[in-house]
């Protein structure tokens with residue numbers, strides 16, 4: 131099984147530029163590791179709205195469902211961000227894609243890079259050595275519960291709903307990851323207020339005995355938001371529901387000073403999607419200054435998922451090599467810097 | 482009207498110790514500013530559960546309703562924190578008190594103290610000069626919406642509901658505060674996903690023309706969680722719903738390095754409650770090491786509310802005097818430090 135169908139959704143803003151570099155790197159991987167990737171492109175996000183009126187055209191969804199994995203760039207465009215009344219929005223495409231592909235676990239590894247630590251807003255001694263893996267539930271909770279606004283616009287509601295079936299798979303995933311790491315799993319919730327949080331706690335408590343080596347802790351989300359800034363090193367694997375995960379993982383992403391480098395994976399039973407965390411960054415679009423590393427590291431997560439761990443490791447080493455040699459884009463070194471394509475080629479050449 | 486009835490709820494942990502110092506300071510205020518305070522004590526929190534089985538006895542609620550203002554210490558006890566299955570919990574008392582008193586606006590001012598900036602986990606240049614006022618809606622949203630867990634424990638839900646009537650009063654309060662300050666109001670929401678968030682946006686948009694000098698901005702909660710760490714100085718007045726406010730205000734509280742100093746006010750149409758942010762800190766209970774400043778600054782907010790702004794200012798100056806002269810508790814100066822009561826007396830004497 132060394133032939134893979136990859137759906138490629140470049141999306142908006144700098145998405146196409148960084149995804150291009152991932153493809154370049156995958157071509158190098160194919161050569162060295164004797165495998166082959168077939169790329170099928172799909173429209174998605176604001177680009178798709180402009181061209182088809184639909185942020186997730188059926189055609190795109192079909193390509194994704196037929197693929198072994200999805201490489202995703204970014205979505206979002208100021209046209210929509212500045213117009214909260216827009217009826218059709220890029221985000222709807224992303225949420226629908228997650229749901230349709232059943233991507234229930236969003237995984238974000240978070241490491242500090244020695245050479246970048248001083249770019250963090252936090253002090254070196256607070257963050258040095260931070261190594262966290264966040265598991266965020268991605269296809270349920272208040273994002274996908276019933277929503278209602280009364281026709282007179284007098285009130286509205288959103289329902290946060292969870293079933294044990296929705297919690298169990300991602301909980302197992304997080305426990306397994308903790309077993310491989312420092313054996314510490316922290317569930318972030320608001321069990322002193324919410325019924326759904328208490329369901330998360332009970333469900334994790336029930337699963338815990340299957341992983342006797344893993345220490346399961348609980349922390350309230352407000353306290354977690356403090357502790358991430360005060361002492362991020364206390365965390366190993368974090369597990370949380372969709373809305374809290376959205377907030378906490380974004381907060382966590384800035385502590386290392388390297389948000390431009392952070393990858394993510396969204397995993398389901400039959401599908402998986404890989405995307406950089408940084409978003410569409412429209413101001414940089416088309417300028418060749420975007421940092422391709424987050425997209426390339428997301429591609430490494432994809433290679434792991436496709437059971438090509440050696441290729442994934444090689445890719446990560448290539449990235450580290452580029453960073454150590456200061457062969458980086460302008461965000462990481464204002465004095466001497468290289469273009470998106472140059473950095474991508476440097477990494478591909480190393481492979 | 483120079484006679485005030487103050488309900489005093491010392492609560493748990495270090496609550497009684499710090500509230501004691503507030504009373505000491507109020508006695509000094511009474512002398513100098515020719516007014517008088519009558520204190521009525523009530524049980525609340527874990528203490529109340531141990532003694533009466535009820536975290537908010539009717540007697541306590543009555544005292545609060547009859548008062549001009551409530552001084553509150555802290556709630557929370559490890560006995561309950563470590564037992565998520567406890568049927569009666571201290572938090573229930575606090576939530577019920579907020580609802581019964583109609584305390585719809587939780588207000589948290591956030592300033593950095595020059596002499597404490599180096600205690601922050603963030604770098605000096607990031608936080609120096611930060612001055613934020615957070616308005617968190619406190620008696621609605623997912624905290625008080627319908628909750629349900631099915632008897633088999635298979636699923637649960639929590640409903641986040643808002644009406645325009647619940648948004649309008651706190652929005653006006655926040656706009657008015659922004660008018661007095663840097664004229665910048667930021668609404669934190671998740672309007673790209675939630676109907677309730679879109680209701681918040683529309684409601685604030687409708688109110689905005691009444692405050693033509695105030696610039697109203699919107700930011701998604703995930704981005705806000707990042708921006709607070711990356712560049713807190715960009716914020717002036719923040720307005721947000723209950724759950725987001727819980728997370729964001731706690732995150733914000735640690736950036737200045739002075740969480741032990743931060744006060745809060747919870748305001749309603751007819752009642753108001755003042756409490757330090759720091760919580761019950763059970764490890765320090767009874768040791769005389771708790772920092773009374775947050776409680777004393779909460780008392781200053783109470784004096785403002787009671788329309789004694791000169792007394793409030795005097796009290797704030799007294800606190801600054803103590804901090805500048807390093808007459809502080811151990812959390813602020815490990816080498817030379819004073820007890821809770823000594824710091825309280827020093828501040829009272831200055832008045």
Ligand SMILES: CC(C)[C@H](C(=O)O)[C@@H](O)C(=O)O
Nearest residue numbers: 221222224225376673674703
């Ligand atoms: C774009 C938005 C709907 C999305 C989310 O809230 O999930 C984004 O913030 C993310 O975290 O991927």
Ligand SMILES: CC(C)[C@H](C(=O)O)[C@@H](O)C(=O)O
Nearest residue numbers: 322323352572573575576727
């Ligand atoms: C104790 C808890 C219920 C409470 C809340 O979530 O509101 C606390 O965290 C707070 O912010 O005052």
